[in-house]
Amino acid sequence: MAIKLENVAIAVRDLEAAISFFTDLGLTVLGRDTVSGEWTDTAVGLDGNHAKIAMLQTPEGQGHLELFEYIHPEAIETEPTLPNEIGMHRVAFSVDDIDEALETAAKHGCRPLRGVATYEGVYKLTYVRGPSGILVMLAQELKKN
Template sequence: MGDMTVRMDNVGIVVEDLGAAIEFFRELGLELEGRTVVAGEWAGRVTGLGDQRVEIAMMRTPDGHSRLELSRFLEPSVIADHRNAPVNALGYLRVMFAVDDIDETLGRLRALDAQLVSDDVVRYEDAYRLCYLRGPEGILIGLAQELN
């Protein structure tokens, strides 16, 4: 195979309310890199949807290494909804974010109606405190605070 390089560029999340999703991920600590409408035949060839128009917001972590692409489909309309799939459903599960202070972060996200999926933040040995939570539209994310 040689020295192939691969790097995670972004994770895509489809939403109904782009503004609310941007606000939520901003509160988490991501920065809005850009916002645009993508349309045209080339875009439809990538997705297989043909003629499409999608409003996209690119969010970036402060270290610049990770990005979320938040998308709102204008055309064609949405035909399936996986936002409230249970944690043990097949397919993509969640994006995990490392944070400095999980309690402080949760406090800020709860002000935007984020809900823990279980009763508590769980401690894993002396290494991490972890939780899963649902943000706007039931989007599932994880938070992890390294204990050192």
């Protein structure tokens, strides 16, 4: 059986704010739609499912991120995911310049949870709390001499 990862989907409080954050980091919007009806009720397992969605793509074209904002039923707010919590954890991106990526994130009010770390001289990386409390890992590969 062949299998291929299609996308990661994340429910957000404000679709426009989330799109702005991720497009400023370099993703592009492939498309937008509003979905509802029997097929979405069946697929998602939620009666009355009605949502605005946007599909984004990473610059190299391989990674896809689906963002969706519920119109109905009303979205349920929970505490933001903690780094050690079981379940959907974070979305991670490699970046050419972590300082530039953090400047971009800061324009959206998003800052590192603690700071920027260096992993064994290979990566500089950090987690930021993105829009709607999404954990976003940013990692810059360090050049070898």
